[in-house]
Amino acid sequence: MDHRHDDRRGLTLAIHPTAIVGPKARIASDAQIGAFSIIHDNVEIGENVIVGTHCELGIPTPLGDGRPLVISADSLIRSHSVFYESSHFGKGLKTGHRVTVREMTVAGDGFQIGSLGDIQGHCSIGQHVRFQSSVFVAQRTKIGSFVWVFPNVVFTNDPRPPSNTTQGANIEDFAVISTNSTILPGVTIGQGSLVGAGSVVAKDLGKQRICFGNPARDRGDVSQITLKDGSNRSAYPWRRHFVRGYPEEIVQEWNRLFETNPEG
Template identity: 30%
Template sequence: MTEPSVDVTAQLGARCQLGQNVVIMAGVRLGQDVTLGHNVVIHAGTVLGDGVTVGDNSVLGRMPRPAKTSTLKATVNLPPLEVGPGTTIGSGAVLYAGTFLGADCLVADQSFIREKCTIGDAVIVGRGVTVENETSIGSHVKIQSQSYITAWTTIEDYVFVAPCVVTTNDNYMGRTEERFKFRKGPTIRRGARVGANSTLLPGVTIGREAFVAAGSLVSRDVPDATLIMGSPARPVRAVPEREFADNQ
């Protein structure tokens, strides 16, 4: 068995449980009753609140390392990753520095959350989900397995994103310098729902309580409380008020 490696400057609260081969780097702060599985790596400065659980083989608080050819340059002096109390992180997950994750969230196995993201309370990030950099996610959001949330996306409270949804942020697909002026992910307003295998094109806004049917290609803004479907998606009817998030 390999004992945990804990830097002398790390602070561990009462009743923390560490698995085999855990690495805790300088300045890490763990609250009370934190549980770390086997082979977990906690990078420098990371803060985990009380009652956080982290599954085997997860990596928390690492710094971004973009490719040499990437248009995004490495960010220095990012603040540490912070994970709120009661949150559970599954096995094989990777969370970058510079991100804040609220209380009572679930980040499932093999999920990936980039730097400079802000995620509210009671959020579910399903298995294999990718959340790219500088994304804002509200509270009580559910993002189901294998969905891709592109950089510069905004998701408000009580949004539901079904499995395998794809969001995009670059209409120029990497060509011309002009693209940098228009690069933007979708905005999904409070209470909206996006069906499985839908694709949201750059910069579109999904209105409050709107419903995007499964398999839709969304190329333009969606009005509030409107059901759309198709490729390209078109309005079909109003969403009944009994389905609104505030009425649940």
């Protein structure tokens, strides 16, 4: 890796002079790379991407498949974050500070990872998933679209630690995993379901259910939970009342579906 790739910097003043960019990295001309950050060779960075300070992107690893780390357009990677090669993110990735993402992670558009998130790689994440801070994702975890994960949640994968068996959790679309919960290996959380704070979830949870406790138990239909805004409306499915930050076309589709199926 060259210390500095002067030709490129001549064209793109937005690469800080202290940043270290590999000569083979493909970086859109309007990308911004912060001070003391390092971009390795096997990296593609799209248009309108901002990389904060003290980051390291595209760390080589024999555990990858040779493909580059792809950071698509309109992404923001905050300071002190670390990404390995051979992972792919859709448009509009947003991270907090100090995120770690290992190789062979595939995520759709609009993925948000809060500060200190730790994704162990070899996992798939759908569209517009939002993690708050300090979420840990073991290998082979499968997360659907529009999932929410709150601080300190852990997705595990070894049912008999330590063993040679790996069973990732499976989180279906629109599910919500609240703070400090642990999802045990191989557990499925059904579409639109809610795991309450501090839960230890050892059994599969169906669709549109709520569970909580240690061990977590199914406590009924999630639609029985009402909003705390004085409206007495059901709080779930959450996409009926919470649409902040989602693309307009997605919100319109959600609204169309609710008109067709008011229960849905």
